[in-house]
Structures are given as structure tokens and as C-alpha cells.
Amino acid sequence: MSEKHIDEISGVATTGHEWDGIRELNxxxxxxxxxxxxxxxxxxxxxxxxxPAWPLLNSATQGVLGFxxxxxxxxxxxxAQEAKASYVSAIASKSVEEIQADETLRTFATAAGxxxxxxxxxxxxxxxxxxxxxxxxxxDDDWLWGGKIxxxxxxxxxxxRFDTDADTRVSxxxxxxxxxxxxxxxxxxxxxxxxxxxxxxxxRIEPGKVVFxxxxxxxxxxxxxxxxxxxxxxxxxxxxLLVHSEADIESxxxxxxxxxxxxxxxxxxxxxxxxxxxxxxxxxxxK
Numbered sequence: 001m002s003e004k005h006i007d008e009i010s011g012v013a014t015t016g017h018e019w020d021g022i023r024e025l026n027x028x029x030x031x032x033x034x035x036x037x038x039x040x041x042x043x044x045x046x047x048x049x050x051x052p053a054w055p056l057l058n059s060a061t062q063g064v065l066g067f068x069x070x071x072x073x074x075x076x077x078x079x080a081q082e083a084k085a086s087y088v089s090a091i092a093s094k095s096v097e098e099i100q101a102d103e104t105l106r107t108f109a110t111a112a113g114x115x116x117x118x119x120x121x122x123x124x125x126x127x128x129x130x131x132x133x134x135x136x137x138x139x140d141d142d143w144l145w146g147g148k149i150x151x152x153x154x155x156x157x158x159x160x161r162f163d164t165d166a167d168t169r170v171s172x173x174x175x176x177x178x179x180x181x182x183x184x185x186x187x188x189x190x191x192x193x194x195x196x197x198x199x200x201x202x203x204r205i206e207p208g209k210v211v212f213x214x215x216x217x218x219x220x221x222x223x224x225x226x227x228x229x230x231x232x233x234x235x236x237x238x239x240x241l242l243v244h245s246e247a248d249i250e251s252x253x254x255x256x257x258x259x260x261x262x263x264x265x266x267x268x269x270x271x272x273x274x275x276x277x278x279x280x281x282x283x284x285x286x287k
Contacts, residue, residue, distance in 0.1 A: 004016075013025075014026055050063050050064055050067075084108070087105060088271065091112075091271050091274055091275065099274060106282075110275075110278050110282045112275040113277070114279050117276060117280070120264065129283055134242070134259070136241060138280050138283055138285060142234065142237065144226075144232075147281075149277055149281045152277045152280050152281055153277035155261070156265075156273050156280070158263045161261075162263045165266070168263055171219075172256075173232075173258070174256075175255045175256060176253050177254040185250060185253050186204060187204045187207040187211055189246055191205050191209050191212050192216075192235050193245075193249050196236070196238055196243075196249075220232045220234075241259070242257055
């Protein structure tokens with residue numbers, strides 16, 4: 001039997017293996033580590049027997065303990081549904097005014113409405129309901145169709161200019177390019193721009209006021225502060241979705257653009273619409 005080779009630097013015997021002059025030291029693992037490793041193997045085998053583990057063609061082994069994380073989740077969801085069932089039932093049976101008057105129910109509806117808003121409304125109105133470009137900010141008190149909670153409910157439920165809902169909000173500004181002379185359009189645009197705080201040619205304001213009274217006051221009001229029954233906006237403030245300059249106003253007078261909002265009641269149900277209305281109203285802009 002040949003003598004074991006001892007490494008000169010470490011003083012440890014080698015295994016006898018050699019690769020290109022490199023020898024492998026014979027350093028066995030500590031016995032406690034080896035036994036711990038064996039125990040982890042036994043633990044893994046026991047775990048796969050006790051719990052679902054091995055994949056099959058259409059499922060997996062069930063395990064002798066019958067544990068199922070999916071079953072636990074279903075139980076938790078069922079318990080949550082049962083816990084909130086009384087609130088859901090109350091929302092379904094009560095009006096938005098009654099929900100608003102009940103602090104506990106209002107709190108629940110607001111939270112539920114906030115969740116529904118994040119799923120269905122943020123794409124247009126933004127995550128904070130501040131409104132994306134071309135879509136209204138729901139935090140202020142500037143409302144086309146009214147800011148009472150019943151008004152908000154009606155708008156959410158049936159939408160605006162949504163063709164498939166018979167009760168949708170409808171208002172359309174006519175195109176005045178065929179009804180007014182080019183100079184009249186310029187004059188009335190200057191007048192409206194002056195109301196919104198833009199700097200304009202002052203010589204056009206009075207002529208524009210005359211054109212406005214004859215053609216626009218029937219919807220926007222003699223004071224140009226709008227009519228919510230008709231969905232006509234207030235033209236005396238700087239809040240606007242489509243116009244940000246006198247040129248924008250002139251373009252809108254010539255050939256107006258009209259937005260569309262979907263009717264949500266058919267999609268989400270009456271209770272969710274009530275929750276959304278409660279949430280939007282809670283943002284502070286409701287009246």
C-alpha cells in the first residue's frame with residue numbers, strides 16, 4: 001500500500017487525485033453537518049408526504065394532512081363576504097342620500113367606491129381623480145351636470161352621450177361656422193376669452209357680447225355662468241377641458257368637440273354605482 005501524500009503547506013493528507021499537478025486535500029465534512037444534511041432530506045420526504053407536493057397530469061398529490069392553501073383562501077373570502085353582507089344589502093336597498101346620512105354605511109360605501117374607482121375610472125380621471133388631459137377633475141366644485149350626490153349617481157349610472165343608454169346625459173353645442181359670420185365668431189370668442197381671464201382685443205368685447213346674447217345665452221345663461229340642467233359649462237372661470245386660449249375658444253365655436261362617458265350601471269350594477277357616487281362625493285367637490 002502506497003503512503004498517503006501529505007500536503008506540504010497545510011499538512012493535510014490528499015485524496016490521491018491529481019489533475020495537472022493539482023492535488024485534492026482530504027478534508028471530510030464535520031459529522032454534525034453531514035447528519036444535519038441527512039435530516040433535511042428526511043424532512044423534505046416527510047413534507048412531500050404530508051402536504052401537496054408532487055405534480056401530476058391534472059393536479060398534484062393531496063398530502064395525508066389534506067391541507068390546501070386555495071381552500072383556506074376560499075374560506076377567508078367567504079368569511080369576508082359574510083362579514084360585509086349586511087352592508088352590501090343595506091347599500092342595495094337604500095338611496096344615496098340615506099347612505100350619506102348613515103356614517104357607518106357611508107364609510108363602507110366610500111371605501112368600496114374607492115376600490116371600484118381604481119379599477120374602472122383612473123384611466124380617464126387619474127389615480128387621484130384630478131383628471132387626465134381632456135377629462136374633468138372630480139376634486140373641484142365645477143360640475144357640468146350638478147354636484148349633488150344624486151346628480152353624480154345619475155351621471156355615473158347612465159353616462160354622457162352614451163348611445164346605448166336611453167337615460168344618458170345629452171347636450172351638444174352646435175357648430176356655429178354655418179350660423180355666424182367669421183367676424184362674429186372672432187368677436188364672440190374674444191368676449192368669452194375675456195370672461196375666462198385671457199388678454200384679448202378689447203374692441204371685440206362689446207360686439208362679442210351682443211353675439212353671445214343672441215346665440216349663446218340660451219344655454220350658457222345671460223351671465224355666462226352655465227346651466228347644469230343642460231350640461232352647459234360656466235364660461236366665467238378658468239376651468240376648462242378643451243380650451244386654453246382664445247384660439248381654442250374660436251375653434252370650439254366653429255366646430256365643437258364633445259366628450260363621451262360610458263354608462264356604468266349596466267356594467268357594474270346599481271350598488272357599485274352608489275358606492276362610486278359616494279366616493280366621488282367624498283372627494284370634496286360635491287354640493
